Amino acid sequence: MAVMSVADLHVRLSGREILKGISLPEMRAGQMVGLIGPNASGKSTLLRAIAMGNGTQGGISLGGKPVTAMKRAERAANISLMPQTPPLGSTLTPFELLRSYARATNLGLSNAQLGDRMGELLGKLGLLPDAHRKLNELSGGKRQLVGMCLAMVNEPKYLLLDEPTSALDLRWQLTALSVARNYARSREAICVAALHDINLALRFCDLLVVLKDGCVAASGVPEEVIDSALLADVYGVSARLERCSQGAPVLIADAANEIGASA
Ligand SMILES: Nc1ncnc2c1ncn2[C@@H]1O[C@H](COP(=O)(O)OP(=O)(O)OP(=O)(O)O)[C@@H](O)[C@H]1O
Numbered sequence: 001m002a003v004m005s006v007a008d009l010h011v012r013l014s015g016r017e018i019l020k021g022i023s024l025p026e027m028r029a030g031q032m033v034g035l036i037g038p039n040a041s042g043k044s045t046l047l048r049a050i051a052m053g054n055g056t057q058g059g060i061s062l063g064g065k066p067v068t069a070m071k072r073a074e075r076a077a078n079i080s081l082m083p084q085t086p087p088l089g090s091t092l093t094p095f096e097l098l099r100s101y102a103r104a105t106n107l108g109l110s111n112a113q114l115g116d117r118m119g120e121l122l123g124k125l126g127l128l129p130d131a132h133r134k135l136n137e138l139s140g141g142k143r144q145l146v147g148m149c150l151a152m153v154n155e156p157k158y159l160l161l162d163e164p165t166s167a168l169d170l171r172w173q174l175t176a177l178s179v180a181r182n183y184a185r186s187r188e189a190i191c192v193a194a195l196h197d198i199n200l201a202l203r204f205c206d207l208l209v210v211l212k213d214g215c216v217a218a219s220g221v222p223e224e225v226i227d228s229a230l231l232a233d234v235y236g237v238s239a240r241l242e243r244c245s246q247g248a249p250v251l252i253a254d255a256a257n258e259i260g261a262s263a
Pocket of ligand 1: 013014016018037038039040041042043044045046084
């Protein structure tokens with residue numbers, strides 16, 4: 001059963017302390033967790049630390065086992081990280097890339113089973129028409145969706161997505177996050193997604209973690225975490241949470257505050 005805990009996590013890179021004692025609420029199977037925060041607040045560093053345990057001091061444990069005690073193969077079988085940068089354009093097709101990645105991670109599937117899994121994933125993310133085109137002929141958004149397929153093809157218990165919607169249009173933002181949330185629910189996995197769009201985070205996440213300068217500024221149920229004071233403090237903006245006609249919370253950002261202005 002997927003369970004993730006992060007307690008007093010410190011990460012140093014090139015002699016700088018990037019994450020400064022991060023502790024998070026326990027994350028449980030089926031949850032979609034949103035990781036938000038300004039540029040350079042440490043979101044990617046946290047995702048990489050969960051995936052690789054590198055540079056860490058303090059605890060990340062997955063299913064009760066410290067990530068630093070997991071062998072490379074065990075990590076690869078259980079954790080997938082979709083990096084911020086989509087797969088580089090190459091002459092491989094999405095189909096070939098997925099198949100070679102799945103083979104390399106030794107999923108133990110027959111060709112037919114793997115073909116079915118890849119077909120389902122490519123279909124959900126709207127990539128079937130592009131499955132046999134060269135990656136270097138695909139748009140940036142399509143390549144981002146290929147990156148998401150790549151992260152999901154081995155059906156990890158811990159699915160880590162670094163800004164999975166940054167290059168996507170409205171339809172595919174909604175689709176990609178629905179696919180990720182349904183995946184977490186149906187496979188009893190945990191999905192952690194770094195997001196800049198707070199409205200998407202409010203809509204799709206069960207739990208939000210807000211980072212500021214390598215520390216946790218707030219965490220908890222999205223609607224309880226996001227308010228004007230937090231947005232002013234963490235992002236330096238005047239913003240408010242309103243309700244749409246259907247009752248869902250919607251963030252409206254009115255203005256960027258003057259640099260140096262207090263919250
Ligand atoms: N290898 C590295 N060596 C030194 N500093 C690094 C390294 N990688 C990242 N950093 C620093 O760590 C801090 C956090 O970076 P990180 O990429 O985790 O932020 P982020 O929240 O994901 O940002 P963004 O929203 O802009 O993608 C930044 O100040 C960055 O310069």
